[in-house]
Amino acid sequence: MNSMRALLAVVLLLGVGTAPLAAQQPSPTLDEVEALTRDGRTVEARAKLAQWWQELGPKASRRDTQRGLWLRGQLTPDATQAQLDFRRLVVEYPGGPYSDLALLRLAQAAHASGDSATAAEQVAQLVREYPSSPVRREAEAWLATAGPVPAPVAGALPPDSARVAVDTARAPVNAVRAATDTARAPADTMRATAPQPGAAQFTVQLGAFSTVGRAGALLAEVTRAGFEGRLVRVQGSDLVRVRVGTFDSAEGAETILEQLRDRGFPGTVSRDAHREERVAR
Numbered sequence: 323m324n325s326m327r328a329l330l331a332v333v334l335l336l337g338v339g340t341a342p343l344a345a346q347q348p349s350p351t352l353d354e355v356e357a358l359t360r361d362g363r364t365v366e367a368r369a370k371l372a373q374w375w376q377e378l379g380p381k382a383s384r385r386d387t388q389r390g391l392w393l394r395g396q397l398t399p400d401a402t403q404a405q406l407d408f409r410r411l412v413v414e415y416p417g418g419p420y421s422d423l424a425l426l427r428l429a430q431a432a433h434a435s436g437d438s439a440t441a442a443e444q445v446a447q448l449v450r451e452y453p454s455s456p457v458r459r460e461a462e463a464w465l466a467t468a469g470p471v472p473a474p475v476a477g478a479l480p481p482d483s484a485r486v487a488v489d490t491a492r493a494p495v496n497a498v499r500a501a502t503d504t505a506r507a508p509a510d511t512m513r514a515t516a517p518q519p520g521a522a523q524f525t526v527q528l529g530a531f532s533t534v535g536r537a538g539a540l541l542a543e544v545t546r547a548g549f550e551g552r553l554v555r556v557q558g559s560d561l562v563r564v565r566v567g568t569f570d571s572a573e574g575a576e577t578i579l580e581q582l583r584d585r586g587f588p589g590t591v592s593r594d595a596h597r598e599e600r601v602a603r
Contacts, residue, residue: 349377352389359397362547362586368397385419392420395427396588405431422452426461430590441465460530463559467594524569525595526579528587530561537562538603547585549578553601556594568595 358367395407
């Protein structure tokens with residue numbers, strides 16, 4: 323009888339001791355958020371990141387705060403929130419690991435909303451403050467080919483459509499700087515050419531890479547997700563771009579872009595499909 327009571331007491335003690343542990347859920351990590359993003363599980367990544375900001379954000383290190391801002395700027399469907407996060411990276415953390423990339427995103431958002439002058443100013447700031455950054459080369463190459471946004475297009479493109487993947491799509495976000503080793507093409511060879519009458523100008527770009535191998539890896543993921551993509555170069559640039567679709571209007575491209583984002587592929591609408599040259603794999 324005494325042994326039974328002793329056994330019952332042990333069971334009760336174990337139950338009391340383990341119940342709180344079983345009920346506790348560990349706080350999410352930024353590594354988990356990035357892993358979910360790479361797997362295309364965007365909704366789950368957003369939820370984990372929101373939990374991280376609530377539980378760990380207030381006491382996070384300076385570097386983790388920057389990483390959290392960068393992730394939220396990339397993942398949020400709210401264009402205003404994205405721009406606020408990117409501006410914080412630029413203003414509060416100058417010289418940080420994501421500040422030059424944040425400047426590029428702000429420039430692309432400005433251009434997509436029709437403000438090409440602000441886009442040029444932000445690229446100039448990037449060049450001035452980060453002269454040795456590989457993101458600088460990509461920003462200058464992008465600006466040289468972007469051109470001014472016509473008035474009808476400016477109203478059709480929301481600012482958050484400008485979050486383009488520059489050798490970063492589906493890659494670990496904390497490795498994004500190393501992945502932007504894109505070669506800069508001379509600006510005088512990158513002037514836009516006039517589209518042919520009736521030519522579809524708009525397309526969705528998911529990434530710009532310095533090698534065919536990297537671009538092909540992203541293209542394979544896009545194909546597995548059920549989209550028909552292609553590898554191209556644009557006249558005057560050596561970057562290999564991963565693109566989906568050609569459209570006569572920005573609205574058509576935006577529709578596909580939203581579907582791609584839902585599957586975890588960030589991208590942007592480009593209007594130079596008429597200048598593409600196919601790349602053989």
